[in-house]
Amino acid sequence: MGKRALIVGLGIAGMSAAIGLRRAGWTPVIVERAAERRTGGYFVFLFPQGREAAADLGVAGHLHTRNPAWKEGGNTWALYRRGEPKPELGFLDQDQAGPAAVLRGDIEAALWQSVTDAEDPVEVRFATTPAEIVQGPDGVRVLLDDAGSGARYSETFDLVVGADGLRSTVRRMVFGPHEDYMTDWNAMVCAFQLKEHVPSFAPTDTIVVPRAKRAAWVFGFADHAPTTLLTYRTDDIQKQFSGSRTEQLRSVYAGMNDPAVRHILDSLETAPDVLFDSVHQVKMPRWSSGRVVLLGDAAWCLTTYSGMGASAALRGGAALGKAVREHPGDLDAALDAWETGLRPFITEEQRIAKIKQQRFVPSSTPVVVLRRLVLSVARRIVHRRRAAETTERPAPVLTGAGPASGNRS
Numbered sequence: 001m002g003k004r005a006l007i008v009g010l011g012i013a014g015m016s017a018a019i020g021l022r023r024a025g026w027t028p029v030i031v032e033r034a035a036e037r038r039t040g041g042y043f044v045f046l047f048p049q050g051r052e053a054a055a056d057l058g059v060a061g062h063l064h065t066r067n068p069a070w071k072e073g074g075n076t077w078a079l080y081r082r083g084e085p086k087p088e089l090g091f092l093d094q095d096q097a098g099p100a101a102v103l104r105g106d107i108e109a110a111l112w113q114s115v116t117d118a119e120d121p122v123e124v125r126f127a128t129t130p131a132e133i134v135q136g137p138d139g140v141r142v143l144l145d146d147a148g149s150g151a152r153y154s155e156t157f158d159l160v161v162g163a164d165g166l167r168s169t170v171r172r173m174v175f176g177p178h179e180d181y182m183t184d185w186n187a188m189v190c191a192f193q194l195k196e197h198v199p200s201f202a203p204t205d206t207i208v209v210p211r212a213k214r215a216a217w218v219f220g221f222a223d224h225a226p227t228t229l230l231t232y233r234t235d236d237i238q239k240q241f242s243g244s245r246t247e248q249l250r251s252v253y254a255g256m257n258d259p260a261v262r263h264i265l266d267s268l269e270t271a272p273d274v275l276f277d278s279v280h281q282v283k284m285p286r287w288s289s290g291r292v293v294l295l296g297d298a299a300w301c302l303t304t305y306s307g308m309g310a311s312a313a314l315r316g317g318a319a320l321g322k323a324v325r326e327h328p329g330d331l332d333a334a335l336d337a338w339e340t341g342l343r344p345f346i347t348e349e350q351r352i353a354k355i356k357q358q359r360f361v362p363s364s365t366p367v368v369v370l371r372r373l374v375l376s377v378a379r380r381i382v383h384r385r386r387a388a389e390t391t392e393r394p395a396p397v398l399t400g401a402g403p404a405s406g407n408r409s
């Protein structure tokens with residue numbers, strides 16, 4: 001009999017683990033709390049580490065990327081107090097070694113194609129959650145709730161993978177309460193898709209309005225409506241969740257009289273799918289206990305600011321499959337090897353996320369000034385190099401990237 005793994009969560013981590021384990025000869029079963037697969041989502045930078053993992057999982061060919069074509073002068077604009085947009089170094093200004101622009105849903109759609117592969121589909125049970133997890137000598141007995149039928153039943157698996165996100169149920173049941181692992185960053189994020197870009201900007205433009213302790217971003221794509229990110233620092237996280245979200249955000253951004261911020265706040269009122277959450281990093285001394293392993297945000301959430309969470313989830317799933325393949329019949333050794341290989345990368349990304357946070361939302365006015373200076377120098381260097389490269393050879397075009405159409409230059 002082949003080995004069976006229960007994977008909790010149909011996100012990037014869960015699907016990556018399912019594909020990785022299937023490639024190792026296991027039979028994965030995914031349970032997902034939602035009644036159906038989510039689509040869309042916010043802007044995600046997919047770094048080379050994530051693209052390599054997607055290739056390892058055999059899904060790179062399914063991945064649709066949306067980088068605006070690079071143009072001299074760039075596509076990224078910072079709006080400071082005086083109002084006139086200033087060109088800024090964009091995350092996508094690097095060459096092929098830089099990130100790809102995707103929606104979270106693009107990565108999930110690529111993984112889903114493989115999960116539902118007609119030759120060897122993975123069983124997916126929607127509206128299903130674990131109610132109890134008990135480890136025994138021969139396997140893990142999991143009590144599962146099916147919200148669709150109201151049924152509760154138990155099944156035994158050789159491995160349980162908790163890929164159920166920041167507030168993981170598997171982590172709480174097996175490793176302990178959230179407070180033991182979720183560190184507070186005293187910051188909030190609000191992300192959603194805009195129907196229309198900020199007036200007077202090109203559809204492919206990225207805009208940032210950076211102020212001390214609060215910032216607004218709009219990320220432009222080559223072939224999709226932009227998404228926005230409002231992010232701010234606060235000492236009172238609880239208060240952010242009391243009362244109306246829209247009023248809360250209007251009060252935080254009051255006084256930022258920029259038309260871009262007004263456009264974002266007005267769009268929030270009618271946005272169908274809004275993510276509004278506090279920022280936390282998950283820090284755990286060990287990601288597995290016996291036959292239960294955590295993966296993705298459940299194990300190591302890096303925060304939005306890291307820009308590496310999706311890449312890490314892909315890499316974690318691909319590496320888990322590889323470790324299990326290389327240690328057949330010895331799960332302990334496989335999980336040890338998996339964690340030993342992955343931990344230095346995660347530790348480093350968790351460390352540098354604090355620095356990257358300053359780029360997303362500066363902590364003070366001096367940091368706003370320093371940030372502007374550093375990015376301005378870096379932009380000049382990067383753009384000079386890229387302009388020289390573009391004259392020497394045509395710029396490589398990533399899959400799905402469309403022509404730049406802009407009314408700014």
Ligand SMILES: Cc1cc2nc3c(=O)[nH]c(=O)nc-3n(C[C@H](O)[C@H](O)[C@H](O)COP(=O)(O)OP(=O)(O)OC[C@H]3O[C@@H](n4cnc5c(N)ncnc54)[C@H](O)[C@@H]3O)c2cc1C
Nearest residue numbers: 009011012013033044045164165296297307308309310311
């Ligand atoms: C605004 C924002 C911007 C970001 N930008 C980037 C970026 O630029 N680059 C990048 O790499 N990363 C980025 N990230 C992070 C990245 O999106 C996440 O790290 C990644 O999606 C995590 O995937 P996951 O599968 O671990 O968790 P999740 O995406 O949270 O998926 C967990 C899944 O488990 C399900 N679930 C939860 N509880 C249960 C339960 N009890 N039973 C069954 N199912 C359950 C959920 O419904 C969900 O489907 C960003 C995140 C945010 C919020």
